[in-house]
Each structure stands twice: as C-alpha cells, then as structure tokens.
Amino acid sequence: MIDDPNKVDELLEYVVPAAKRASIHPLVMKTNLGYFGKVGERGLKLSGGEKQRVAIARALLKKTPIMLFDEATSALDTETEKQVQEAIN
Numbered sequence: 001m002i003d004d005p006n007k008v009d010e011l012l013e014y015v016v017p018a019a020k021r022a023s024i025h026p027l028v029m030k031t032n033l034g035y036f037g038k039v040g041e042r043g044l045k046l047s048g049g050e051k052q053r054v055a056i057a058r059a060l061l062k063k064t065p066i067m068l069f070d071e072a073t074s075a076l077d078t079e080t081e082k083q084v085q086e087a088i089n
Contacts, residue, residue, distance in 0.1 A: 014061060021087035022057035023080050024050065048075035056084060 015035060019025040027050060031037045043051045052075050059067055067088070073081040 015057075018057040018060040021060055021084075022053045023083045023087070024053035024057055027053075049077070049080065052076060053080075053084065056088070060088075 012035060016025065019028060019035075028035055028037075039045045039054075043054065046054065052072060056069075056072055059069075069088075073084055076084065
C-alpha cells in the first residue's frame, strides 16, 4: 500500500489510530512532513521513549490476540506510560 499513492488515505486510516493509542501521534504531527517524514536509519533521530511508542504502534497494527511486552514503557515518562498502558488495555 505504501508504494501506491492512491492508497495513502487508506494506509493512514490504519496507522493514525494505532499511533494515537501509542501516544506517538502528537510528536508525528509536530514534524514538517508528518507521517511521511524520515526518522533515520533504525530510528536514529528518535529518543528511546519515541522508539518504544513507535514499536507499540506497530504491534497494535498487527491486531494479534496476544501481545507480550518486555519493559515496553521503560523509557517513557510517567504520564505517557499511563496513557500507553490504558490504550493497550
């Protein structure tokens, strides 16, 4: 879907809700390119907490019945961790 410019809106319909649940959406929207910006190889331009939130959003996109997280919020501040925990629950 990413390579087809006609399906960008369809892709964003899936990605944006997951990003909101993982509390990464506000950060994405602060950038000039939004969801089309580059974060560097292996997320080089992201902090540890931002990388964790992106990983959580990706996990939420998979819609699996069981998710196993190992310290998935260890680099997040207390308020963001609470928001992410509520979204995952």
